[in-house]
Every structure is written in structure tokens, then in C-alpha cells.
Amino acid sequence: GAGVSQTPSNKVTEKGKYVELRCDPISGHTALYWYRQSLGQGPEFLIYFQGTGAADDSGLPNDRFFAVRPEGSVSTLKIQRTERGDSAVYLCASSPGAAGTDTQYFGPGTRLTVL
């Protein structure tokens, strides 16, 4: 279909709450990536899925962060016990092939604000 979509576009939450961020990749793309981008910085890698499995989760900052992609399409990034330092834009990207060899197509991001 169209490009990568992410919902919600904005999320404001209170410290300590749980949030879920959703990513719908381009149809047929097998690779999916989550990044976090703080103001004035480049996208920071969080996790990479190839199909349903997390091929590389080395970028997740701690065990409060978790992501799933149960059917190999939509992915959800879950953050428990949110902290103010989690405030950032969370970007999702997808690519058609395996092993990260292809161009990544980014969604518009979810701006998370933790008060």
C-alpha cells in the first residue's frame, strides 16, 4: 500500500505509565526497524525484525522496552514505567529484503512526551 504508517502521531503520558506505539510497514516488507530520535540527533537504532523474529535487539536501552511483530507485519513497541528521558520521536522503518541490504523507508514517527 502506501508508505509506513505509525500511530499515534503524538502521545503524552505521565511518568510511570505504560505506552504502546504501533507501526504498519509497507505491505510485503519483511524487515522492520525501530529507531529513537532526540532533538538535534540522528535516528538511534533500537531493534530489527526479520519476519516475526527480533534479529537484533541490542539497541533497546533497558528491559522497560520491548517490541513484538507477531504476524510478520504490524509491530508494536512497548515501554513500561515510562521515564522523562524516554521523551523522543520513535521512528519505524521497513525494507523489502533480508539482512538490511535495502533502502529503509521511514514512517512519520510517534512523538512521545513523558511528563
Add this chain to the structure above:
Amino acid sequence: GQSLEQPSEVTAVEGAIVQINCTYQTSGFYGLSWYQQHDGGAPTFLSYNGLDGLEETGRFSSFLSRSDSYGYLLLQELQMKDSASYFCAVRRHSGGYQKVTFGIGTKLQVIP
């Protein structure tokens, strides 16, 4: 470890040419990509260099020298709409796939 360096800000005049440099240090280097991001928007792919030399796509060109661990993005005939942040990103072998690591970005301001 790994590092990527690019200038934080560049200002150029409409119609002119601007070059944004990127130097990198990383193991398992595979290639260098460039992405454009307008304020509030998503990063969009511009170009990729896997081999030494120049790649040209319309007004944009990108160059890579693997021996110097250096690349640049060249924007010609600048337009106001080119005002955006430009990220260099290395592709490197990591855990059986090509992992992409982004620089902090260069904010380009095009002035009349």
C-alpha cells in the same frame, strides 16, 4: 568503537552548490548512505555508495573514499526546499546482517 562526524550546520545561498562531508570509523564497513529529513518529517533515502567514487542522482551526488573513510553529499542548484537535515549513515556487517548507524545530521539552511 564506531563514530560518524559531519558538520552540525551549513548555510548556503539559493542556486549555489554545497558539500556536506562525513567521516567515519567503524568495523565491518559495507557502504555509506545519505538521508534527508525536513523538520517534523520522516527521513527519506537520497543515495548509497558501496564502492569508491561518485554517484549522481539529479541535483544530488554522493562520493565515497573507503581508503580515507570519507564521503560527501553534493547538492547543486540549491532550492529553498532543500533546507533540511542531512544524515550520513554507515552500513556495516553486524550479527549476520547490514546494520545502519546514523550520524547526528547536518542542518542545511538555504537563504535567498
